[in-house]
Amino acid sequence: MRQFPSQALAAFGLGEGTNPRLLAQAYKDYAAKLSNAGFPDEEDLDKFAPPEDTLNPVQMIRGDIPNATPWGSTPHMTAIHRAEFLKILVDRVAACSNCTAHFSKKLVSYEDPSVGPVQLSFSDGSFAACDILIGADGVKSTVRATMYNRLAEAADTEEEATKLRDHVNPVWAGQVVYRYLIPREDPVEAADPSHRCLTIPVEYQGKGVGLGAYTVSGGRWIDVGAVIAKHNLFGSTFSGRWSVTVDREEVTEYFSGWEKESRVLVELMKSPTRWAVNVVPNLPTYVGGRVALLGDAAHAMAPYQAVGVGQAVEDAFILATVLSQVQSNSRCADALTVYDEIRRPFSQSIQRLALKTGIALFMDKKGEVPLGPTFEYGELEDSAEGFGKLFEWSATTSLLPDRDRALKNYHMLL
Ligand SMILES: Cc1cc2nc3c(=O)[nH]c(=O)nc-3n(C[C@H](O)[C@H](O)[C@H](O)COP(=O)(O)OP(=O)(O)OC[C@H]3O[C@@H](n4cnc5c(N)ncnc54)[C@H](O)[C@@H]3O)c2cc1C
Structure with a gap:
C-alpha cells in the first residue's frame, strides 16, 4: 500500500462509477459495521454519494452519426472521485486503533510453509509474518503470480501445470x-x-x-x-x-x-x-493454502458494468464476514474455502457479463459473439431492447443472501 500526498492523489484520480446494489447494501445498510473495519461511514459517504432520488440513468446516444440520437438508458449510477474515495479509506485505515498500516511497501513474494506463519518478503529487504495473506494487489498481482506458480509446481501433470501458469499474468x-x-x-x-x-x-x-x-x-x-x-x-x-x-x-x-x-x-x-x-478471467481458485486473492487480483474485468470496485468491496465484505467467525488459526483455511465458494462464481459471472455488455454496447446488441482472433463486428443496432436487462442484476439482487450462505457454510464445516 502506498500513501501519496493528497495533491498527488488528486492529480492521479479519476472517477469510478458504482451501482445501487453496492450503495444500498454494502455501504448504507452496513455503514456502521464497515466503518469499524476502516470503511467510510455515512458522513463520509454523503460527501460523494448523492441521495438516491437524485441519481440519474446513463443516457445512451448513437454518436457515430451527425445528429446525436438517444436510444436508451442504463440504470442510474453514482460516480465517485477515485482519489477522494481512496483518501477516505487511507485516512480511516491510518486512524484505526486496532490495526497498523505500513505504506510504501512492495511485496515481492511470499512463502506458505506447512509449519509456522506465512512469510512475506518486501522490495526494501524487510520481512513480515502473518496468519493469512489477502492479496488485494490489483491486476498485476504479485500474490496471484506467486500463488499460481506454487500451484503449478505442485501439479500432478505438466499439462495441469501449464494451465495453472496461464493464470500468472493477466491478458x-x-x-x-x-x-x-x-x-x-x-x-x-x-x-x-x-x-x-x-x-x-x-x-x-x-x-x-x-x-x-x-x-x-x-x-x-x-x-x-x-x-x-x-x-x-x-x-x-x-x-x-x-x-x-x-x-x-x-x-x-x-x-x-x-x-x-x-x-x-x-x-x-x-x-x-x-x-x-x-x-484476469476464469481463475480456477481465489485461494491457495492460507492465501486469498481479492478484487482485481482475482477477477480484473472489462469496465462496461462499472463494477470492478463494487466487486472488490463485495469480496471484502464476504471475506470479513467469514473471518469474523474464526476463533483459532486452525479454522482460517475453512474461512478462505467458503470465501472462494461464495465469491468466485458470482464475481466471475459479473466478469462475463461485463464483457458481454461491452460487445453489446459497441458492436451488436446480441453480445454472444466468441472473442479472440475470429471475432467480427456485428451491425450496430439502435435498440434499447435487452440492453437495459444487462444491468438489472445490480438493482434486483442482494449481497445479503450470499453473506448468510457464507456464514452457514462456514459453520457447517465444523
Ligand atoms: C479504464 C478503467 C475504467 C474503470 N472504471 C471503473 C468504474 O467506473 N467503476 C468501477 O467500479 N471500476 C472501474 N474500473 C475498475 C477498477 O478501477 C478496479 O476494479 C479497482 O480499482 C480494483 O480495486 P483493487 O483494490 O482490487 O485493485 P487496485 O485499485 O489496482 O489496487 C491495488 C493496490 O495494490 C497495490 N499493489 C500492487 N502491487 C503491490 C505489491 N507488490 N505490494 C504492495 N502493494 C501492491 C497498488 O499500489 C494498489 O494500491 C475501471 C478500470 C479501468 C482500467
Whole structure:
C-alpha cells in the first residue's frame, strides 16, 4: 500500500462509477459495521454519494452519426472521485486503533510453509509474518503470480501445470481507454452550455468506439473516458506501457465525423491517459493454502458494468464476514474455502457479463459473439431492447443472501 500526498492523489484520480446494489447494501445498510473495519461511514459517504432520488440513468446516444440520437438508458449510477474515495479509506485505515498500516511497501513474494506463519518478503529487504495473506494487489498481482506458480509446481501433470501458469499474468482485453478529467465550468459550458453531460451521465457509441462522460466530485469535474475496442485481440498481450499520457490527437482521430457533443468532449481532453484494459478471467481458485486473492487480483474485468470496485468491496465484505467467525488459526483455511465458494462464481459471472455488455454496447446488441482472433463486428443496432436487462442484476439482487450462505457454510464445516 502506498500513501501519496493528497495533491498527488488528486492529480492521479479519476472517477469510478458504482451501482445501487453496492450503495444500498454494502455501504448504507452496513455503514456502521464497515466503518469499524476502516470503511467510510455515512458522513463520509454523503460527501460523494448523492441521495438516491437524485441519481440519474446513463443516457445512451448513437454518436457515430451527425445528429446525436438517444436510444436508451442504463440504470442510474453514482460516480465517485477515485482519489477522494481512496483518501477516505487511507485516512480511516491510518486512524484505526486496532490495526497498523505500513505504506510504501512492495511485496515481492511470499512463502506458505506447512509449519509456522506465512512469510512475506518486501522490495526494501524487510520481512513480515502473518496468519493469512489477502492479496488485494490489483491486476498485476504479485500474490496471484506467486500463488499460481506454487500451484503449478505442485501439479500432478505438466499439462495441469501449464494451465495453472496461464493464470500468472493477466491478458489484454483488446481494448484501450483514454481518460481525462475536464473542469466542469469553463470549457464545456463555454463550448456548449446545453451539453447533456452537464446534467446527466452519457454514453456515445459507435462500432468499436465509445465515449462516456459523467460528473464527479460534487460536479466539479467531468470524467471522460473514450474506449477503443478490438475484440479480435482479446486474450493477446499488450505491448507497451499499460498507462501512458498521450497527445489529444491520438483520441480525436477516432471521432472525426461524430456528432457534436462527443467531439466537444474529445477536443477538451488535453493530455489524456491511455489505459490498456487487462483482465484476469476464469481463475480456477481465489485461494491457495492460507492465501486469498481479492478484487482485481482475482477477477480484473472489462469496465462496461462499472463494477470492478463494487466487486472488490463485495469480496471484502464476504471475506470479513467469514473471518469474523474464526476463533483459532486452525479454522482460517475453512474461512478462505467458503470465501472462494461464495465469491468466485458470482464475481466471475459479473466478469462475463461485463464483457458481454461491452460487445453489446459497441458492436451488436446480441453480445454472444466468441472473442479472440475470429471475432467480427456485428451491425450496430439502435435498440434499447435487452440492453437495459444487462444491468438489472445490480438493482434486483442482494449481497445479503450470499453473506448468510457464507456464514452457514462456514459453520457447517465444523
Ligand atoms: C479504464 C478503467 C475504467 C474503470 N472504471 C471503473 C468504474 O467506473 N467503476 C468501477 O467500479 N471500476 C472501474 N474500473 C475498475 C477498477 O478501477 C478496479 O476494479 C479497482 O480499482 C480494483 O480495486 P483493487 O483494490 O482490487 O485493485 P487496485 O485499485 O489496482 O489496487 C491495488 C493496490 O495494490 C497495490 N499493489 C500492487 N502491487 C503491490 C505489491 N507488490 N505490494 C504492495 N502493494 C501492491 C497498488 O499500489 C494498489 O494500491 C475501471 C478500470 C479501468 C482500467
